[in-house]
Amino acid sequence: xxxxxxxxxxxxxxxxxxxxxxxxxxxxxxxxxxxxxxxxxxxxxxxxxxxxxxxxxxxxxxxxxxxxxxxxxxxxxxxxxxxxxxxxxxxxxxxxxxxxxxxxxxxxxxxxxxxxxxxxxxxxxxxxxxxxxxxxx
Amino acid sequence: xxxxxxxxxxxxxxxxxxxxxxxxxxxxxxxxxxxxxxxxxxxxxxxxxxxxxxxxxxxxxxxxxxxxxxxxxxxxxxxxxxxxxxxxxxxxxxxxxxxxxxxxxxxxxxxxxxxxxxxxxxxxxxxxxxxxxxxxxxxxxxxxxxxxxxxxxxxxxxxxxxxxxxxxxxxxxxxxxxxxxxxxxxxxxxxxxxxxxxxxxxxxxxxxxxxxxxxxxxxxxxxxxxxxxxxxxxxxxxxxxxxxxxxxxxxxxxxxxxxxxxxxxxxxxxxxxxxxxxxxxxxxxxxxxxxxxxxxxxxxxxxxxxxxxxxxxxxxxxxxxxxxxxxxxxxxxxxxxxxxxxxxxxxxxxxxxxxxxxxxxxxxxxxxxxxxxxxxxxxxxxxxxxxxxxxxxxxxxxxxxxxxxxxxxxxxxxxxxxxxxxxxxxxxxxxxxx
Numbered sequence: 001x002x003x004x005x006x007x008x009x010x011x012x013x014x015x016x017x018x019x020x021x022x023x024x025x026x027x028x029x030x031x032x033x034x035x036x037x038x039x040x041x042x043x044x045x046x047x048x049x050x051x052x053x054x055x056x057x058x059x060x061x062x063x064x065x066x067x068x069x070x071x072x073x074x075x076x077x078x079x080x081x082x083x084x085x086x087x088x089x090x091x092x093x094x095x096x097x098x099x100x101x102x103x104x105x106x107x108x109x110x111x112x113x114x115x116x117x118x119x120x121x122x123x124x125x126x127x128x129x130x131x132x133x134x135x136x137x
Numbered sequence: 138x139x140x141x142x143x144x145x146x147x148x149x150x151x152x153x154x155x156x157x158x159x160x161x162x163x164x165x166x167x168x169x170x171x172x173x174x175x176x177x178x179x180x181x182x183x184x185x186x187x188x189x190x191x192x193x194x195x196x197x198x199x200x201x202x203x204x205x206x207x208x209x210x211x212x213x214x215x216x217x218x219x220x221x222x223x224x225x226x227x228x229x230x231x232x233x234x235x236x237x238x239x240x241x242x243x244x245x246x247x248x249x250x251x252x253x254x255x256x257x258x259x260x261x262x263x264x265x266x267x268x269x270x271x272x273x274x275x276x277x278x279x280x281x282x283x284x285x286x287x288x289x290x291x292x293x294x295x296x297x298x299x300x301x302x303x304x305x306x307x308x309x310x311x312x313x314x315x316x317x318x319x320x321x322x323x324x325x326x327x328x329x330x331x332x333x334x335x336x337x338x339x340x341x342x343x344x345x346x347x348x349x350x351x352x353x354x355x356x357x358x359x360x361x362x363x364x365x366x367x368x369x370x371x372x373x374x375x376x377x378x379x380x381x382x383x384x385x386x387x388x389x390x391x392x393x394x395x396x397x398x399x400x401x402x403x404x405x406x407x408x409x410x411x412x413x414x415x416x417x418x419x420x421x422x423x424x425x426x427x428x429x430x431x432x433x434x435x436x437x438x439x440x441x442x443x444x445x446x447x448x449x450x451x452x453x454x455x456x457x458x459x460x461x462x463x464x465x466x467x468x469x470x471x472x473x474x475x476x477x478x479x480x481x482x483x484x485x486x487x488x489x490x491x492x493x494x495x496x497x498x499x500x501x502x503x504x505x506x507x508x509x510x511x512x513x514x515x516x517x518x519x520x521x522x523x524x525x526x527x528x529x530x531x532x533x534x535x536x537x538x539x540x541x542x543x544x545x546x547x548x549x550x551x552x553x554x555x556x557x558x559x560x561x562x563x564x565x566x567x568x569x570x571x
Contacts, residue, residue, distance in 0.1 A: 045408050083410035083411040085416075
């Protein structure tokens with residue numbers, strides 16, 4: 001299997017999974033097995049960049065030997081809510097997909113983890129800890 | 138106030154014991170019940186399978202007296218199906234067995250409890266394996282380990298940043314395997330707790346010799362385990378994430394290079410992003426073109442199923458009697474299968490969190506090569522074995538249960554997968570009792 005030169009076009013390390021193993025793609029150039037490089041491309045796409053009509057898509061990873069575009073690019077800041085396709089390229093297709101997070105009314109585990117410190121000891125708020133007087137009517 | 142009350146006469150009262158045991162362990166294993174396999178007995182060293190994978194490319198249109206294309210040939214590959222073994226063990230003292238033989242002395246017979254429930258626990262592990270890739274990986278180490286609280290992700294070894302501890306249980310012995318070498322790291326740990334947030338586990342010591350980011354966390358036999366042979370690593374039977382795959386989790390499909398033989402490579406889209414109806418339709422169209430696949434079952438986690446429900450939220454209208462009594466829910470509320478093109482979308486408790494899998498259950502050819510479908514070890518005539526001999530003898534007994542099999546899919550290309558689906562509000566509950 002050939003080694004190829006992989007270019008991480010972004011400013012952050014990226015990850016790829018191949019054969020059950022996680023590979024970290026450092027910023028800039030690095031050498032990887034060609035199949036790992038292919039997978040790194042497929043798993044790191046610029047969300048919202050795929051032309052639905054042709055399938056063309058912008059990858060965050062390039063393979064130098066394939067003469068691919070290695071110029072800097074950053075992930076779409078709306079990536080978590082985007083799809084691969086760029087629906088703006090389809091007439092009338094722009095509004096077809098809307099993702100509304102938290103619409104179920106349930107807490108997202110991901111949000112909870114990012115907003116709450118789970119390691120700190122629980123401290124009861126002194127006001128809320130008071131037991132209200134019983135309503136005797 | 139003097140006199141008799143329940144506190145004063147506490148000694149005269151009896152506790153009243155109700156018969157029976159309330160079940161507090163979730164023993165439902167929906168995927169195991171869902172996948173109907175053709176069971177084939179296993180014999181010999183391994184099952185060798187021959188597959189026709191390439192056609193003769195010589196057919197060529199030609200003119201009068203023109204040359205004919207060079208001869209071609211058919212292409213075949215061989216696959217080799219092995220066996221994987223799951224074993225479980227219990228130990229009981231003589232006293233616990235005899236003192237629990239009647240309902241006067243115990244709620245349940247210890248012997249019945251340990252032996253019957255162990256089989257349920259094995260089924261639970263079977264369910265986990267069916268939802269993963271057969272590496273026996275429970276999660277991946279997330280970031281460089283330090284302290285007794287370990288950050289973990291990728292539950293079951295399947296890419297995802299959330300709920301890494303969903304397959305890890307308290308008191309389990311775990312080790313770390315170096316993904317580059319397949320060797321076990323020096324330190325093994327006992328799991329002390331699995332915090333509800335899901336992204337960490339608490340272990341018994343802060344020493345993690347050799348452990349590194351993205352190491353495989355695997356189950357090991359005991360505190361003294363030093364050899365990867367005594368771990369779950371590469372010992373689980375293959376689950377759906379290995380069978381319906383393109384090399385992301387299993388590049389080598391039972392000896393066949395998936396990248397070279399398209400029939401054994403499923404259609405997998407990484408970084409899917411937001412779900413849409415035309416995206417799902419595209420998956421069906423791809424498997425039809427690739428291997429004439431007909432999707433008849435869609436699998437996902439409950440969190441992802443809610444996205445499917447949302448696809449039709451804005452289009453739902455009420456009329457007539459329903460207008461006075463509008464039902465905002467769907468059949469999914471009673472855990473029925475919400476349909477997509479009449480195909481049931483089945484939510485599974487242990488399924489990867491951001492994956493949607495499309496199965497052609499009739500055409501894919503699910504097989505189960507079995508050498509032991511499940512039995513107490515009794516080759517020497519006894520299920521309960523005395524513990525030890527001589528000075529090691531203890532008045533206790535052990536029993537061991539074994540299963541040995543491997544799953545196989547004849548046509549992985551007639552199935553497909555969407556990875557990296559986003560937009561879910563992930564709500565993951567550990568199976569009760571896990």
